[in-house]
Amino acid sequence: MTALLLVHGRGQQMPLGMGRSPEDVARHVAALTRLWLAGLAKGAVLAAEGPPTLEAVHLPFYGNDLAARVADLDAAGGPPPDLASGQDVDALIQHMLIDAAEGAGYRAEDRLPQTGADGRAAVAEIQEIRRTEQLVHPEVEWSDFLRLQVARSALQFLAVKTGLAAWVIEQFYRDVAYYLTDVGLRTLVQGVVHRSVASAVDDGHTDLVVIGHSLGSVVAYDACQSLPPGVVIRLLATTGSPLGLRVVRRHLSGPGAGTEHRPVPEAIQPWEPAAPGWVNAYDVRDVIALVHPLGPLFTGGEAIRDERTNNPSSPHAVEDYLADPEVAGPIVRALTGASRPS
Structure with missing residues (x-):
């Protein structure tokens, strides 16, 4: 049973003046989810895969908390310097x-x-x-x-x-x-993601396909380092990712912490040997993904399939990334293939 996990980036908080009741938040998250799935559905059709059959979709929403924490940090002059590394x-x-x-x-x-x-x-x-x-x-x-x-x-x-x-x-x-750099912010975001993973597991979904966009690709990489036992990533898809930046890789969680030479997460196990374990999509105009491809930058990077896209509405738009057939195709095949009885 394969679940789809959508890990968003910055700027996804609810607009000012919008209510914050659980019902309001649920509607906002549903709208974000539809945006991602609309792009994926378009890409799936273009890839001749047909609309994906989705058993479970989770979008761990930390947008409001992220924006509030960043505002607090801004007001305080930013996170305190990391004395261990000597860097602020x-x-x-x-x-x-x-x-x-x-x-x-x-x-x-x-x-x-x-x-x-x-x-x-x-x-x-x-x-x-x-x-x-x-x-x-x-x-x-x-x-x-x-x-x-x-x-x-x-x-x-x-x-x-x-x-x-x-x-x-x-x-x-x-x-x-x-x-x-801010431990409190990182812990907050990872907590939201891991609660979504736990919810998927409770529903019987131990196979995951994970899509991370922008900052969400960094969050997704970190989350892959501390999954519950028995949870397998059938495909990690990163879009508009800053993981190509050396300084970002040095701050990731997991093996090799503190260096730029980071491995492909061990939790990634493609649904079949010939399938990619990690698809990374970049538009050369996307300011967040200017360092590409990722394959040569990660140990075990032969598992990474880098795909160059040409996003029509905006270089950084997640729906455009997912509408590319070379990105959507592997995602849909991982979702459907991993769910087939062996």
Whole structure:
């Protein structure tokens, strides 16, 4: 019996002025679920699979709690610095912006003339070390001054590259950084996801197909590291994912914590040997998924099938990702194939 788990990202909270009764929340979650399933149904038809037969669908909704926690953290000036790593959330955001821009072709040494010859030489040296992965502690290579300068330059590069306002890009990466650095927020989100998994198990569904979008792909990866005994992931699908960023991978849960060399989760067991265990979809215009493909970046990455999409309504839209037949096809086959009697 296979259940479908939909793990959403940031910005999914209920609009201001909307009621917060259990009935209001249920209607909001139902609307989000329909949006995802509409995209999947379109993609399934285009993949010649027909509309998927769904035994159980769970969308663990933490949007309201995530938004409230982020607002509290903003009011407090962000999460407190992680004293163990010597890094605060602002530094993490800056590293994420630099990683994303580099994935899109950015070279800091070519874009910082205002730092002078000595500054350009220092940036060029650091960039070469980063490219050849010679660093033992890759998150402390920049001085605070140079990191800030490079991050500002990278943000402007991303804004031009994607056509998004700089403040929109910062918001996306800020919420990912908050999730990765604030223990309370991470625990809250993971608790909601694991309650949905427990509900599926209670209903007899120990096989799961998991779709994670944006920040939800990071949440889904973390959740895969601590599933109840006997629960198997027949397919993990990530869409618009920031998992390509080195600094994000270093903060994931599970084996290899603290390094960028992370494994494909052991809980992933494809429904048949020839099927992919992980499908990752990216639009090259999606500012959150600019570092791609994921296969070469994860140990065991041969299990990952990377699919490039061309999302018509918005580069980051989950419904567009799921409407791509090369993404929907494996999802539907995993849902139906894993549910067939052996």
